[in-house]
Amino acid sequence: MSLARIFEEYPERRYIMFGGKGGLGKTTFSAATAYHLASQGHRVLVFSVDPQASLSDIFQRDIFGKGVVEIIPNLFAQEIDADRRIREYQDEIRQKILDMYGFEAVPDEIESYIQAASAEPAMEESAIFDQVVDIVVAGGYDYYIYDLVPLGHALYYLSMASVYDEWIGRITALREEMREYEQMASRIQRGKPVKEDQILNELQYIKNRISTSASILTDKEKTAFFFVLVPEEMILIDTLNAARLFAKYDVPISGYIVNRVLPDLVMTESGVPDYLRSRYKMQSEYLKKIDTTFMDQVLSRVPEFERDITGMEMIKRMAEAMFNEDATT
Numbered sequence: 001m002s003l004a005r006i007f008e009e010y011p012e013r014r015y016i017m018f019g020g021k022g023g024l025g026k027t028t029f030s031a032a033t034a035y036h037l038a039s040q041g042h043r044v045l046v047f048s049v050d051p052q053a054s055l056s057d058i059f060q061r062d063i064f065g066k067g068v069v070e071i072i073p074n075l076f077a078q079e080i081d082a083d084r085r086i087r088e089y090q091d092e093i094r095q096k097i098l099d100m101y102g103f104e105a106v107p108d109e110i111e112s113y114i115q116a117a118s119a120e121p122a123m124e125e126s127a128i129f130d131q132v133v134d135i136v137v138a139g140g141y142d143y144y145i146y147d148l149v150p151l152g153h154a155l156y157y158l159s160m161a162s163v164y165d166e167w168i169g170r171i172t173a174l175r176e177e178m179r180e181y182e183q184m185a186s187r188i189q190r191g192k193p194v195k196e197d198q199i200l201n202e203l204q205y206i207k208n209r210i211s212t213s214a215s216i217l218t219d220k221e222k223t224a225f226f227f228v229l230v231p232e233e234m235i236l237i238d239t240l241n242a243a244r245l246f247a248k249y250d251v252p253i254s255g256y257i258v259n260r261v262l263p264d265l266v267m268t269e270s271g272v273p274d275y276l277r278s279r280y281k282m283q284s285e286y287l288k289k290i291d292t293t294f295m296d297q298v299l300s301r302v303p304e305f306e307r308d309i310t311g312m313e314m315i316k317r318m319a320e321a322m323f324n325e326d327a328t329t
Ligand SMILES: Nc1ncnc2c1ncn2[C@@H]1O[C@H](COP(=O)(O)OP(=O)(O)O)[C@@H](O)[C@H]1O
Pocket: 020, 021, 022, 023, 024, 025, 026, 027, 028, 029, 054, 259, 260, 261, 302, 303, 304, 305, 306, 307, 308, 309, 310
């Protein structure tokens, strides 16, 4: 099975993700896959949920926080600005407090509480997750390619249980928050009744989003998850461990892509330095191991290029290498 065939045989898998440790090629493969699918005429959105996003680097366009940007026909990219999202949250909460209690301005006590809550690390994850849900729920594309952060986060996005947990946690937190605001507000301004239905509406809204997002993000029919690895011992061990973890969470893996494979000419050409030849031999060992471990799930072997993959010309070459029918042999 090749990567190209997987896409042909499972056209209903429209949510595409590449997982693996940092620096192995997830962003590169996301961009090249987007390019490949777009050039076949599909409308593709590639978006980054990585705070250290590098879609801007690879496309050589400043897209950070600019919403959806069209890169070439059919290829759209977006880099999520989590900080901005958090600021929007804060504004929403402030507005709610003002509306609910009829204040002129948000009381200092509540303002400092909002600031403290926004500094929580979970807030950034939440903000990113929320944005992902918005993007996917909004629709409008044939393919959604998630440029993922390292593995733990991939699990976070994929496993049904954790998606639910996250949302249930947020509902509980929201309830508690509301109760605290209520107490603060009634201390500051006695007498005014709290509009209960606003809180209920909020919970209802979140509940609807849970079912929509969970059904999309965890749909095994519609999601393709690829592991990226390189032929090195530590990476092979890490990948095996991660694959076991994924199996435990019941996350379907569509296959493995091996990146940075040294070309055969390292051995056939003359004048190639010895260290490169010994690296090639080392890689050959690990490639064999990878094949015996993951067998027909290895979908593509991608060569080491002479430079970083940035700009359309390199992305195109990368896409050709990935989706080449012979890439598995
Ligand atoms: N096959 C390859 N040949 C040459 N450079 C590569 C190759 N694959 C990835 N790179 C480079 O390696 C770096 C890390 O890749 P990247 O896709 O950003 O990894 P990740 O998103 O997994 O952290 C980038 O500079 C990228 O251009």
